[in-house]
Amino acid sequence: MDYHISFAGLLVGFLIGLTGMGGGSLLAPILIILFRIPPVWAVASDITYSTVTKAFGSIVYIQHKQVNFSIVFWLACGSIPATLISVLLVQYTHKQYASLINSIIVHLIGFVLVFVAVLLLFKPTLMLWIEHRQQAKIRQKTGAQGSEHRRIWKRPMATILVGAVVGLMVGLTSVGSGTLIVAAIAFLYPRMPSRELIGTDIFQAFLLLLAGFVGYFASGEINWTIVCLLLLGSLPGVLIGSISSKYIPNKYLNPVLAVILGLSGLKLI
Template sequence: MDYRISLVGLLIGVLVGLTGMGGGSLLAPIMILFFRVPPVWAIGTDIAYSTVTKAVGSLVHIRQKTVNFQIALWLACGSVPSTLLSIGLVQYLRTNYHNLIDGFILRTLGITLMIVAALLLLKPFIMKGVEQRNLERHKPAALQGEPEEKSVNRWEQRYRPLLTIVMGAVVGFLVGLTSVGSGTLIIVSLAFMFPRLGPRELVGTDIFQAFMLLASGVIGYLLSGTINWAMVLLLLAGSLPGVFLGSRLSKYIPDNILRPLLASVLALSGWKLL
């Protein structure tokens, strides 16, 4: 353990502050590729580190009242048990198929990183399309001066909650295996499924559900004893000031330059791990 771990935390913190999403996905690949941390330990340590950062973000958004607790709990109904299930699968493979576990995790992580990279590139276009769709849907009522219809149809009452739970389960399973995607994969899906959520509520709900998902992951990896707490503390020592610095720098660095650059690094990291 040395200062380089805190420098990595500083880098990750700056990226998270600059982009709001995607920066944390680099931590596990960096630990595996540059510090030669065994994949299982890298995933467990990444989840523990991310849980702390999401907890801080959740407190901020709860105080600002930008968390939709109903949606977050729907997601948690799927993500929490599936995260524990995937961690159980990792520990089973680690115990019974020791020679296969590293390759299995590395390939799953590589594929997930490439998916996250694609979503980072597509996110601005997706969000713009969702916003345009909302405007088109509300335009007739606004022109006629009529209040927006609030009747709850079958989709909103039955199918959307079930689909939200399934979405949480899929992402939770991937996060338990890779530590990647707790925010990036969810936020784009939420924008499609809950178009009435404002940008701040969308982010706040995403961060809070990610905290619950990751907290369950910490429990799983804690029981298996594959979290390096010294590394977690060193990462936090660098990332906390990094997030502050990145947030201040975000107004000077254009998002249309930084986002493709980060997506390229994620994609290359994923390709390297395959």
């Protein structure tokens, strides 16, 4: 079983390095479906594993000054409290109704996976629409001062709300910390450069997952053996995937990954 878990980590790490998103969403269903690991353990282990991988990614983007800390702050205002609340909710329900929360988590993971799969399929169309929206905003003349004030005020509120929704979902399922946020940031801030968009997404995902890790660590739900075995396989997997990404275009990989995620989600539902 040990080397099988490390091989799963290698596969997930390879997909993360290859596509930059979506690969991590496979980890929880792999642990649940293939290794029959209890859903609460699977979610806690996935969040811990993802926290480590996002930390390394965050360091790289911060060094290259490709993180928008203002947007990260507003996202964190919603995502961190929501993640902690969802983890506490899981722990309370797990103590009172263990079988019920496991069933709920499995179904939630399934629904989120299907949603992430749809996002991946329509990502090219979505990004093209966002690019057109960005060009339209650049051509648009600056409005009155009062109108500009309202526009600035609404954006942080919407960002906090997005962070809260994603934080709640990630705390319950461990899925979507990157894929869901990157689409929301691109929609809310269409003028943001693509590299800064990715860097902001990775760093906020690290903070969100760190909050989930703290919650599950305090409850003692993390299986460190599983986490170490996953990291043992995933670290070289990320390196191999990053090198391979130069030769394999994402336009061919994202549909395949979306189908895998969708089928995994339907199986869990």
